[in-house]
Amino acid sequence: MDRRTWPWHSGVMRRFCVVPLLLVLVEAAQKSDLGGDASAALINHSPMLIQRLQDLFHKGNSTDTILRIRTANSDEVKVIHVHQLLLTLQSDIFDGLLLNQSEVTLQEPAECAALFEKFIRYFYCGEISVNLNQAIPLHRLANKYHMTALQRGVTEYMKTHFSSESAQGHVVSWYHYALRMGDINLQESCLKFLAWNLSTIMSSNEWVTVSDKLMVSLLQRSDLVLQSELELFSAVEEWISKNKPDAPVIEKVLRSIRYPMISPSQLFQIQKESAVLASYHNSVQDLMFQAFQFHSASPLHFAKYFDVNCSMFVPRNYLSPSWGSQWIINNPARDDRSLTFQTQLGPSNHDTSKKMTWNALFSPRWLPVSLRPVYSESIPSSSQSNRLEEGKPRLVVTSAMSGMDFAGVTFQKTLLVGVKRQQSKVFVKHVYNVHQSTDEVFDFLLQADLQKRTSEYLIDNSLHLHIIIKPIYHSLIKAK
Structure with a gap:
């Protein structure tokens, strides 16, 4: 779950070593030279080349291009001196931007602009450090400039750090980001983690950040892992009280609770004490009545009159x-x-x-x-x-x-x-x-x-x- 879930140390840094295109070509040429000669050997000085490329970036020797990074609503401009060859070899976007130009101005969100120098350094060494707060902006930069290997690396980092410890939580925001980007694979990975660890999420600061669409998606699932359906109802009630979604959303969410999975005594209690249920009683009255009917008869007898082949009667x-x-x-x-x-x-x-x-x-x-x-x-x-x-x-x-x-x-x-x-x-x-x-x-x-x-x-x-x-x-x- 491979390491797919449950919090890791906060501040843990994950390093991705993705060999730049230039080094890939050099190594391929070296290996082809060996042929089938048993006495042949490969002398590998790739680390030395990487070090020299990093020095080239830090010292700015022989640069031929200037990148100016601007952010909206700010007069600040970040200037980065680069070598056009290294950028255009690895990114077709930069290849087009820098065509017949030695200077270009780029507009970036503030969080991406803050990491742009780190991002450019990756072009020189194929290595980058990532923490939880940097995952989304680095993924956005990799996607925007068509850095496919880096994008895959950051995606994998996110999947293996769902359970890492963070003050405000991060999986919900990663899901919302994946939704905006249309990254179906990352969306499903986030949803699976949230569903399988819902009790923990519901008791964290992340719960109130759940969007209307995500809430509906979660409540439709039968693989939610939680203490009981009553725990889910209480958490949903808290979410409604704090987020105040529109009435149609509240009705849809309340109708996604599986009331037959709540005991009669608990159903009586929430009917009496829940302010949300009191306000929207008409929206779920039929479901509540059906739940009491379900509990009053044997399931075999109940099934003669009602369709039990639906999600309402499937336990989570x-x-x-x-x-x-x-x-x-x-x-x-x-x-x-x-x-x-x-x-x-x-x-x-x-x-x-x-x-x-x-x-x-x-x-x-x-x-x-x-x-x-x-x-x-x-x-x-x-x-x-x-x-x-x-x-x-x-x-x-x-x-x-x-x-x-x-x-x-x-x-x-x-x-x-x-x-x-x-x-x-x-x-x-x-x-x-x-x-x-x-x-x-x-x-x-x-x-x-x-x-x-x-x-x-x-x-x-x-x-x-x-x-x-x-x-x-x-x-x-x-x-x-």
């Missing part, structure tokens, strides 16, 4: 004990482990007292029968050891009550894998979904090296998992 990834269990596996590279836990049969008040028992099995190096070693004197122990190393982590979740009649409901098993960052916060790095027809979680931690104590998947040499059981209702008889 709730972390409360009624829906699953946390599982911390110490020294996960050693032995097989097992866990038994209980969940409620379903979200309906009709089923909350009914419990389901589940068994989970974790194996760090599971092998199919066909690949398991045969321990005998005829097979060297080294060969047996190599076979064991071919195994992969495996997780199986099965019901201990398979003989019961579960007409009208199937169970989706969701597994969260967490990693820790600053201030002991644990963030979701991977989410795996397994439906009733399958017990085993496929592709489980295929890229994780659990043998290494320094593995990013381990927290103090332990694997942090959370298993969630989600009952999914379906109609046996067409709703009238």
